[in-house]
Amino acid sequence: MDKETIWLAVGFLGQALFSARFLVQWIKSEKEKKSVFPIAFWYFSIGGGVTLLAYAVYRQDPVFILGQASGLLIYFRNLYFVIYERRQLNA
Incomplete structure (x- = not known):
């Protein structure tokens, strides 16, 4: 595999990770019947x-x-806000 193909795969992987965040958010929101942003x-946003x-x-x-x-x-x-809030709730 050449360098260009590897970087193209990296780009597609990043886009897949970034897109997966919407699926995660949609599924969680459907379960809770309200708009929710799970951790x-x-x-996925950071990884992508x-x-x-x-x-x-x-x-x-x-x-x-x-x-x-x-x-x-x-x-x-x-x-950071999500983690900080969870720590405050568990303190």
Whole structure:
């Protein structure tokens, strides 16, 4: 397998992880009959975002890099809030 094919696979993997977050959120919301963002949503967001950022850096696409990097800041911050809130509830 050549380098281009490997990076294309990385890009598709990142997109699959990123898209999976919507499925996770949809299934959880359907179960609870309200809009819910489970913690897995943020993990898929981060996994997909990191993978897509790596792909964007490889492609040297500044628009794609900026979009993924700024999104990652938001995903990590939201995950922090979820973890912090859970710790407060369990304290």
